[in-house]
Amino acid sequence: MELFDAIKRRRTANGAFQPQPVAPEDLRTILEMASNAPSHFNSQPWRFIAVQDQARRQQVAEIAGESMRLLMEEGTFWKRYSRYFRFSKEEVDKSSDGIFFDKMPSVLRPFMRHVFTPQGGAVVNKLQVPRVLGNDAHKLVAASPLLLGITLTRTEYQEGELSALYSIISLGAVIQTIWLTATSLGMGMQFISTPMEVEGQWEKIVALLGVPENQALLVLFRLGYLPKEAKRPTIDWASPQRKSVDDLAFGETWGNPLPH
């Protein structure tokens, strides 16, 4: 796959992957490409943990599913992130950003827009949205053949130090490299961030993966080969919309249009 094609095709995979394990040579390729990413002073502050054992994936899935359910039940998720949610095509066209809940059971539709108000949240909970989302997350993670954690060494990722910022920038480069390589290999990839949002849950994953004290586990992904036809979860969103370059970029000084 050509680079530009992979960049354009890379998307968050919300659906299930094919069940077969990731070929060892594909995993190697992904990590070898990742190791070429830039880092401050070539410090290569990242380490990778590839989880393929079914029992361990199942344990991670339980934490991910439970985190999703708790996060939705508490209502904090909706409140914290309401500014990113779009519920109509018009809203998407207007902002060209955020995530668009374009798939959900029709009974939910009238309530989702009000999910971050106490009354709306109560209705959505009564309609079992947290349970559905928790179950979907659990199933998707458990059935993903590969979970990939990335850590940063704490000698670089140190609070208050400029090297922490540099490490995070390096991590971004490594993630995009992995994502583009996976895309080129016909694979999909999705962040599993919800356990970070619920107190105590990320620590469970850190323990499960045996991450040592001198490493900080910063991200976790699920990966696998994409099916020919994607089946979407019960409640789903998409976010291919992007702002135009002219909305994003300036020439010479802030506010000055970029020449065509």
Ligand SMILES: Cc1cc2nc3c(=O)[nH]c(=O)nc-3n(C[C@H](O)[C@H](O)[C@H](O)COP(=O)(O)O)c2cc1C
């Ligand atoms: C730091 C970070 C955390 C994210 N966490 C999640 C997540 O927990 N679940 C998820 O499905 N996507 C997650 N995403 C993916 C974004 O929602 C996604 O990249 C964005 O909506 C653009 O969509 P695209 O990746 O399909 O282009 C995360 C992305 C970033 C950069």
